[in-house]
Amino acid sequence: MTPGGANRKKQANVTTWVNLEVGNQGEGYSLSFPIFGDWSVGMRCSQRALELEASATLALAARVKALRAEGKDVLGFSAGEPDLPPPAAAIAAVRQAIDDGMNGYEPVPGTPEAREAIAAFHRKGGIDCTADDVVLTAGGKMALFLVLQALLQPGRGDEVVILTPAWVSYKPMIELCGGKVVEVPCTFEDGFRPDPEAVAAAMTPNTAAVMLNSPGNPTGVAFPDEIVERIAAVVAQHKDAMLISDEIYATLRYGDATHCSPASIPGMKDRVITLHGLSKIAAVTGWRLGWVVAPMLTERGEPLAKILTRIQGQSLSHTSSLVMPAVKAVLDGGADEDLESMRLRFASRAERMHERLAEIDGVKCLKPEGAFYCFPDVGDCFGKVTPTGKKLADVHAFCEALLEEALVAVVPGAPFGPGGERCVRMSFACGEETIDAGCERLASFVASLQESV
Ligand SMILES: Cc1ncc(COP(=O)(O)O)c(C=O)c1O
16 A cells, blocks of 8 residues: 555655554554645644743743752742741641542532631621632632633623733733733833723723732732722723722732722622632642632623633632632631731831832832832833943843843843833842842942943
8 A cells, every 4th residue: 555655756745654554563554645735833723822922920930940950049039929838727727638538529619618718808808798709719810810701702802901010911811811901001100000090091892891900910019099999980980891809919018008909899899800819918829729709790690600610610620629728727817927927027028128229229119018029110221231241222131131140030020011111020029138139239230230332
């Protein structure tokens, strides 16, 4: 059956042959198939998968790891996760879950105990909700993903308004779910506080949702209650738009910063979907514990939480059964002391990093009010030249040179969207010595820059 060499040459457009051995050794025969055209490019993928970018922050974290593996003494400020241990009560709860043999499937939206603990936690924050409104999921990321899957219809022109600089995953996730991103930039000069009138101007009949994240990643800014109330009032005027409030850092606030959950504003219960989780506030990023509070009905009169549960049931099923008991252990008061001591530690680091950065000529920095990020403006360094002759054309070049020449890893602000182009994100979820040494290296690096001739 295998055509001879001479025969093969005669076939036009044949780029390769595939040989298949059929039957048992000795008794079988071989088949050859001609392949026409260029198959060298590999398998076919969906356009949305091909266009999806890797997370800028995760990519940088991987680069820092690789440099350290080469023996380089890199000081890393890129991590978006606490360096402190989780509350003892959380660890004990997971240990107990293993001992109790919690190895099987649990209810898709989470155990009743976990959901009741979450509902009680949010009731204390002023949200009128019950355990039935809660869906426990695999981190804040999956919480947002479920909500976007429920809200956005690909091809309908659904838009989601985000306030930039914004967490790097909002835009790709909205686009992956079929929505269009509408950016409302905030500026360093305005303290990265959004202008409710700009939000109103960005909304159209296609607006499916407005995303709010306070305290915010990457800015560390906590929006004043009055701004949150005015944005809520803007959203309330659009019948089909929801407010999605990402409160993953809500209890990590410093100084006088307050927190207003927009779902707690009278009349907004049905219009605000709240996202939260233990990742950041309880230092358990790897456990994958997040949730949605959705106390509203959909257009067909069905609770949104039921729809989110169906989406999760057909995709993830649920987050790990073993971590579910940690929710109650952390939220029902048993971890309060540990959580408060972690918050105080971050508060003092926020002060420390801000003080060090404010001393550097050529760097401007707002005081962080929450989360664990400083977002200094380094734009005055752009256009200058490093001692090795590299010109700092923009924030990417700045971060690259800072990493290569001073071994300090910070995240460029541009990928967080408009408003972030002159800034870098520096996490203070690291030791005090690292903060001091890193800011010193940054100061020397900035001082070493020369005007370009
Ligand atoms: C603003 C914001 N929302 C949500 C998340 C997702 O958190 P999780 O690790 O729980 O998925 C992050 C993580 O960096 C974040 O910064």
